[in-house]
Amino acid sequence: MDVGLLLSDVVTLVVVIVAVPAVLAGYIIFGEYLVRLFPDRIRGGVRPWIWVGPALLFVAGYLVFPTIATVIQSFENAAGNWVGLHNYAVQLGNFPNGGAWIAIRNNVLWLVLYTLLVLFFGLLLAVIFDRVPYESIVKSLIFMPMAISSVALGVIWKFMYTYQPPDTPQTGTMNAVVVNLFHLQPITWLSDPNVNNYALITAGIWGIVGFSMVILSAALKGIPTDLLEAARVDGAGEITIFRRIIFPLMMPTVVVVGTTLVIFALKAFDIVYVMTAGNFGTDVLANRMYKLLFQAGNPGGASAVAVVLLLAVVPVLIFNLRQFQAVESRR
């Protein structure tokens, strides 16, 4: 470890930390100075553009124009010539096992299982944790996996799924349970196409239940307690209260969390990349796009896959935003 190099790097970091805010503050101060050069009447019309300008430029340059460019590129081949729907035909051809269909099938699997199970566990944990005095401690513990990167999560779960040949001691937690508790043969969790998608989805679920639990718990606590008290006084059992009062009142939040989870599921990349690199039938769209671009040198195909992803995500997001507005306006 070259200490000299490290020190000079640290200096760079400090310079950057100081310089960046200074430059930005300088921009807005200079901008205000420019605005003052205008006659009083016009100032109010000019000023907003100085303030929103940088944001608009960034967003145009990094989101708007690239999206348009990618959509255009999906109609071109690697040499830049127009090929119409050829890339789409290649990616979406040969249903059910060719092109992107395995990835699409897996994304649907993620979409359904991941979303439903995360909602289920989030709701379950929110409800039962609500009733214990040490609620905040256990909630923090469940929430902690959200702090770590998907790469670290991938390592944790790859380790959980370790396979040792039969008749040797198992070192992976899952196979230890399978062999020692259930007396079955150890399972190759990550390479067996019958189980590996579920193995990956389980890892994903572990990482995000905290997110759903926190939001659902906040919604749960927003239910007026008099409502629940009145029901109990009337003799309603806990399960009835949950089914008839709690769950319906939480429905808007459940929908918002659910649609957010669908979007996460559609974009799943890190976990698949780290644990299986998309092999053994675990490919997902985001992974396929990465491979087409960087390993196959096929930017047209990669763009086509990205557009498919966009078409899947946009309706969900619009629905999500509408639901979110509905929940917000109710506050």
Next chain:
Amino acid sequence: MQVSAEAAAPTNAKADRITPVSILERFQGVVLHVAVILLTVMWMIPALGLLISSFRPFTDIAHTGWWVALSPPFHFTLDNYAQVLKEQGLVHSLFNSFMISIPATIIPVTVAAFAAYAFSWMKFPGRNFLFLALVGLLAVPLQLSFIPVLSAYVKIGLTPNNWGFVGVWLAHTGYGLPFSVYLLANFFRALPSDLFESAEIDGAGTLTVFFRIVLPLSVPAIASLVIFQFLWIWNDLLVALIYVGGSESVAPVTVQLANLTNSLGQGYNLLTAAAFLSMIIPLIVFVSLQRYFVRGILAGSVKG
């Protein structure tokens, strides 16, 4: 509200008699606590396995489960950590993570604060449309942006060799703005308008109002955003892979860990140590500032 506490706290009359109902209530109370604790412990097992394994020598990990390490004889060692820090480039990648995350947090938060202030308290044509469009861009899967931006970067020479991390800072800014503007604008809009009126009467200019009034009042929202953004960038793999690449000199800790997963294969003694090292900073930030992080999540569950 603790329902079971109410249900299980018997009135004096009930406590005198052991009735089937009170036994059932006690039982339900116990079942509840058992369920909660069991679930929490089970939830911690994957991370626990990682932590314990990172202190075990390679031969132990290859032949026995991590739970074996919990009983004597104890074979714990710090060698894995030493090796991973010295030989596997983890120190440098941790530094790279800071070099990427800190500016890539400062820039979008600042730019978003400027824009959010304008969207909340200035009038201009197209304000509502532009705001909705900006926030709506949350829909765009980042995958759509990589290829054109990357080719543009190559064309103008904005590569890690020439400009270091500037490319990835700017990219993270662009990607982080929709959520940041949304979060801050919601907060700014909720500030009482008398604040601005009295400031105007006192003759305060826009800059004074922004730096002396709005920003100090917005510290909780800005803190939430900073933490959220920092953690998101620190833990990011894909954007770093695309704009910075995988070579060791520039790789942040996530990319380096991903590389190690490929090169070390079954070397779980080193992998677990490396993974845990990558987790320390986010865990510290998270545990100490959890309040703000949760607030950030509750404010907008739409960040993708």
